[in-house]
Amino acid sequence: MESPVQASQLIALEDQYGAHNYHPLDVVIERASGAWVYDVEGRKYLDFLAAYSAVNQGHCHPAILKAFSDQAHKVTLTSRAFRNDQLPLLLKDLHDLTGFDRALPMNSGVEAVETAIKAARKWGYTVKGIPADQAEIIVCSNNFHGRTIAVVGFSSEEQYRSGFGPFAPGFRHVPLGDAEALRAAITPNTCAFLMEPIQGEAGILIPPAGYLQQVAAICRENNVLLVLDEIQSGLGRTGKLFAYQHEGITPDVVIIGKALSGGYYPVSAVLASNQVLGVFQPGDHGSTFGGNPLACAVARAALKVIVDEHLAARSAELGAYALSRLQQIKSPIIKEVRGKGLWLAIELNRPARPLCEALKDRGLLCKETHETVIRLAPPLIIEKSDLTWALDQIEAVIAQHST
Numbered sequence: 416m417e418s419p420v421q422a423s424q425l426i427a428l429e430d431q432y433g434a435h436n437y438h439p440l441d442v443v444i445e446r447a448s449g450a451w452v453y454d455v456e457g458r459k460y461l462d463f464l465a466a467y468s469a470v471n472q473g474h475c476h477p478a479i480l481k482a483f484s485d486q487a488h489k490v491t492l493t494s495r496a497f498r499n500d501q502l503p504l505l506l507k508d509l510h511d512l513t514g515f516d517r518a519l520p521m522n523s524g525v526e527a528v529e530t531a532i533k534a535a536r537k538w539g540y541t542v543k544g545i546p547a548d549q550a551e552i553i554v555c556s557n558n559f560h561g562r563t564i565a566v567v568g569f570s571s572e573e574q575y576r577s578g579f580g581p582f583a584p585g586f587r588h589v590p591l592g593d594a595e596a597l598r599a600a601i602t603p604n605t606c607a608f609l610m611e612p613i614q615g616e617a618g619i620l621i622p623p624a625g626y627l628q629q630v631a632a633i634c635r636e637n638n639v640l641l642v643l644d645e646i647q648s649g650l651g652r653t654g655k656l657f658a659y660q661h662e663g664i665t666p667d668v669v670i671i672g673k674a675l676s677g678g679y680y681p682v683s684a685v686l687a688s689n690q691v692l693g694v695f696q697p698g699d700h701g702s703t704f705g706g707n708p709l710a711c712a713v714a715r716a717a718l719k720v721i722v723d724e725h726l727a728a729r730s731a732e733l734g735a736y737a738l739s740r741l742q743q744i745k746s747p748i749i750k751e752v753r754g755k756g757l758w759l760a761i762e763l764n765r766p767a768r769p770l771c772e773a774l775k776d777r778g779l780l781c782k783e784t785h786e787t788v789i790r791l792a793p794p795l796i797i798e799k800s801d802l803t804w805a806l807d808q809i810e811a812v813i814a815q816h817s818t
């Protein structure tokens with residue numbers, strides 16, 4: 416083993432020269448493969464966060480690496496002032512896979528959320544006929560849609576907003592899971608209801624069965640767009656390609672990101688109908704890097720891995736196994752265990768951070784969310800034997816902390 420000074424030196428550099436906008440676990444990763452990551456001191460850890468579901472395909476997937484490397488040798492960025500030979504192919508792949516008419520590619524997830532908001536508002540004015548500057552968008556309490564000023568402006572999390580105002584108007588909140596509250600909040604000026612079908616950052620909060628169907632019907636009755644943020648829940652994570660497929664609905668707009676690149680590159684997209692994405696005219700919206708050939712080649716390969724390796728079905732099967740094992744753990748510190756596919760939460764009646772630290776010491780990387788929740792979201796390619804090992808570690812750490 417190399418000198419343990421290395422990790423502490425790197426941590427010290429980061430603390431001294433970086434902004435402290437994160438509180439990471441002190442593991443300094445230098446390489447990764449599949450579900451495993453390796454730190455600078457040669458220790459290995461099973462990754463149970465998967466970069467917030469950006470590496471559903473596993474770290475450094477060879478097929479995505481090949482697409483990335485091949486394209487990096489050809490052309491990486493043209494800007495959309497010119498066309499490139501990869502964007503049309505990604506758009507066709509997205510259409511064939513999801514059934515949506517069109518897609519608009521961006522880079523980070525929050526940029527795609529902003530794009531969806533712009534599309535929904537412009538649809539509200541030009542198609543629905545809402546008076547200028549009066550459009551309203553309904554969102555859920557405890558939402559997480561990213562970190563731009565517009566988006567944190569409609570967060571209900573005080574820390575995300577505090578110190579960053581003033582914010583854009585035009586957003587109202589309803590509780591997740593309460594369809595009647597949505598119905599009551601809709602006005603003639605409502606253009607969209609924006610929501611996560613399962614709230615990830617809030618702690619894997621799953622609305623009651625039937626809620627999405629009710630929401631879809633209410634939106635349709637009122638000529639309101641149903642805009643689903645599937646940046647974290649989508650692309651296989653919950654055991655279906657999209658979480659909304661568990662309820663057999665068809666939303667008007669779907670936002671994807673994260674696993675769209677398998678972790679190689681920031682790629683996001685808005686998927687929608689001709690009528691919604693048709694509102695954009697040249698000059699209305701754009702991004703220097705959005706739709707660049709490197710991103711598109713990577714995204715095509717990343718999508719192909721999800722399909723070819725049946726990652727959604729794998730998530731459903733392994734997730735059901737993990738959930739049943741977690742539900743068998745008897746401990747006074749567990750408030751609730753919940754999950755959909757390989758996206759699980761153990762809600763404790765105490766801070767989760769010390770348990771995450773203890774799991775790290777055993778070689779399992781989990782990150783707490785909202786103080787008391789341990790979120791479990793391994794890459795979907797994880798071997799069952801590795802999953803079993805991880806569940807054993809979790810059981811042992813909970814037992815140790817239960818006295």
Ligand SMILES: *Cc1c(COP(=O)(O)O)cnc(C)c1O
Pocket residue numbers: 467522523524525526528559560561562611615616644645646647648672673
């Ligand atoms: C991660 C996430 C975002 C933001 O994506 P970034 O790439 O970090 O901008 C938005 N919505 C949801 C549901 C997310 O999980």
